[in-house]
Amino acid sequence: MKDEGRDCVVPITRLNHAVLYVRNLERTLSFWCGLLDFVVVHEIPEQAAFLRAPLSQNDHDLAFFALGDTLGGDTAGRSTVGLYHLAFEVDTLSELQRLARIMSKDGSLVGASDHATTKSLYISDPDGIEIELCWIVPADLLDAETLSKQATTTRLDLEMELARYGPETLGGIGISLPR
Numbered sequence: 001m002k003d004e005g006r007d008c009v010v011p012i013t014r015l016n017h018a019v020l021y022v023r024n025l026e027r028t029l030s031f032w033c034g035l036l037d038f039v040v041v042h043e044i045p046e047q048a049a050f051l052r053a054p055l056s057q058n059d060h061d062l063a064f065f066a067l068g069d070t071l072g073g074d075t076a077g078r079s080t081v082g083l084y085h086l087a088f089e090v091d092t093l094s095e096l097q098r099l100a101r102i103m104s105k106d107g108s109l110v111g112a113s114d115h116a117t118t119k120s121l122y123i124s125d126p127d128g129i130e131i132e133l134c135w136i137v138p139a140d141l142l143d144a145e146t147l148s149k150q151a152t153t154t155r156l157d158l159e160m161e162l163a164r165y166g167p168e169t170l171g172g173i174g175i176s177l178p179r
Contacts, residue, residue, distance in 0.1 A: 016058055016061075017058060017059075017060050017061050017062060017063060018061070018062055018063070018086055019062075019063040019064075019065070020062065020063070020064055020065075020129060021064075021065050021066075021067050022064050022065070022066055022067070022125075022126075022127050022129075023066065023067060023068060023069045023071055023126075023127055024066060024068075024069055024126070025045075025046055025047065025048070025049055025064060025066035026046075027126045028049075028064050028066075028125065028126060028127070029043075029049055029051075029064075030126075031108070031125050031126050032051055032062065032064075032125070033051070035102055035103065035106055035108070036053075036099075037053075037054045038051040038052065038053055038054070038061070038062065039051060039052050039054065041059070041060050042060070046066060047065065047066055048063065048064060048065045048066065049063070049064050050062070050063045051063075051064070053088065055091075073127060073128045074127060074128045074129050083129075084130065085122070085129075085130035085131055085132050086129075086130075086131050086132065087120075087131075087132035087133075087134055088131065088132070088133055088134070089134055089135070089136060089171060089173070090133055090134070090135055090171070091135075091170055091171055092135065092167060092168050092169065092170060092171065093119065093135050093158070093161055093162050093165060093166070093167050093169065093171075094162070094167035094168060095135070096119060096121060096133065096134075096135045096158065097158055097162065097167070099121060099133050100112065100121055100158060103121065103123045103133075108123040108124055108125070109121060109122070109123055110122050110123060110124045110130070112155065112156035112158065113153050113154070113155070113156050114153070114154045114155065114156040114157070114161070115150070115152070115153055116137075116146050116147070116149035116150045116152060117136065117137045117142065117146060117147070117150050117172075118134045118135070118136050118137070119134060119135045119136075119137075119156055119158070119161050120132050120133065120134040120135075120156065121133045121134070121156075135171045136171045136172040136173070137165065137171070137172060138169065138170065138171060138172040139172055141165060141169070
């Protein structure tokens with residue numbers, strides 16, 4: 001939308017980091033570092049921590065501020081407005097499959113969806129914050145049938161997608177669009 005006499009185009013290129021409030025910092029770090037291999041780049045014990053994803057080039061991707069165990073859980077989308085989820089991309093379907101096993105064993109896996117151009121797992125952190133882990137179909141592998149289903153969500157059949165695209169095919173970046 002353009003305002004009269006004003007160019008409203010903002011040259012944002014990507015999300016640099018997210019800041020989240022959590023109850024217990026130790027429990028949060030155990031989840032993000034222990035299960036998802038994030039690295040702590042700075043920590044204020046029991047108060048805050050700044051984490052970087054394993055392959056990230058950002059100073060940090062996530063910051064967590066601990067508010068205490070007595071607070072209620074995340075109610076966004078159920079009884080309040082707020083963030084629905086964060087989405088992180090993985091490079092290959094074999095990595096998505098590995099994460100599905102880890103998160104299932106941990107009890108954190110809460111869903112798996114096929115959005116046609118994106119293959120996604122949904123996990124829940126210790127505070128109930130939902131995270132999407134996704135692999136994006138590369139633009140050169142998109143066909144008319146896949147693009148026609150882009151606005152749909154079905155159950156993810158990871159084995160079928162592994163057979164279709166291959167376990168080590170590198171995913172697209174962002175949302176793959178054919179050129």
